[in-house]
Amino acid sequence: MTDSTHTVPLDLGGALDVAVTAAHAGAAILQAYASHRADLVIDHKARNDLVSQADRESEAAVIEILRERTPAFGIVAEETGGRPEGQATWYIDPLDGTTNFLHGIPHYAVSIALVAHAGTVISGTETLTEDTPVVAVVYDPSREELFNSVYGVGAWLNGHRIACSRTPTLAESVVATGFPFRDFSFSDQYMPMLHDAINTTRGVRRAGAASLDLAWTACGRYDAYWEMALASWDVAAGTLLVREAGGVARDMYGRDPWPIGGYVIAGNRDTTAELQAMIDPHLKRPA
Structure with a gap:
């Protein structure tokens, strides 16, 4: 990026404040609907892929705040789409765990999450060489748990610093995963991985919200996590949380600088290496 606007360092602290405000606005809508779920209008995007007015209204509230306060950034959101642009792009999942909800x-x-693009200046001493998540917020309104992180600074849960196990x-280890539920094309790869995990770990958990799986890995509740065929907005924030908590969160194929393709593996350095070795024999790498 050669445009002069890209030589100005990103204000990561300001971006975090914006993301926290937006997350609370989206969550307030979700909680308003939580006790009236029977009244929700629900559409089927595909088999087992649901969207409700709660998703749509939460996303609208989040986007309104992000566009008002960071108009130069791109937006990629689950329900309304968008594209990466500018110095950085927001990746938004307004309701991760719709089926649970x-x-x-x-x-x-x-x-x-805010993903800064290659060539963006982060500080007076660092210019990114590849696209990188730099701000993350994952808010669980049912437990009132706010996970957040800033690139190079750390990760926190309700103001307390967190670390991977x-x-x-x-x-x-207790490891987390996600079963095939919408795209079953990779089941022949995944089921042997699950079989091995059941037989080699202390336990396997499937809770149904990828952003929280990554957040719980970041704070040490889970020791490792893997999942396949997610979306970029499912994993963008959680990737940074794990990395800033001292762990590893990466594309299981080793191709992308962050798991933008939705094939994610995460944990501390020891568990991630062992988990990668466990899944590798079953992983069909794309041409």
Whole structure:
């Protein structure tokens, strides 16, 4: 990027404030609907892929704040789309865990991340060489847990610094995952991975909200996590949370600078390496 506007360092602290405000606005709409779920209008985008007016209204509230306060940034959102542009782009999931929400399961979140593009100046001493998540907010309104992180600074849960677990092996680990539910084309790869995980770990959990799986990995509740065929907005914020909590969150194919394609593996350095070795024999790498 050669445009002079891209030589001005991003205000990461300001961006975090905006993201927190937007996440609370989106969550307020979700919680207003939470006790009236039977009244929600629900559409089917595809098999097991639901969207409700709660998703749409939460996203609208989030986008309104982001556009008003950071008009130069791009926006990529689950329900309304968009494209990367400018110095950085917001990636928004206004309701991660829609199926949980619609069934009254209190495990869902608003997820917002700012991904800075290659060539963007982060500070007086660093210019990014690849696209990188730099601000993250994952807000779980049912538990009133706000996870947030800033590139190079750290990760927090309700103001307290968090860190990934120090569990050294998968045999001692509780790992999280996500089952195929919408795209079943990779089931032949995934099911052997799940079989191995069940037989080599302390336990496997599937809670149904990828952003919270990553946030819980960042704070040490889970020791590792993997999932396939997600969307970019599912993993953008959680990727930074894990990285800033001292862990690893990456594309399981090793191609992209962050898991923008939705094939994510995360944990501390030991568990991630062992988990990667476990899934590799079953992973069909694209041409």
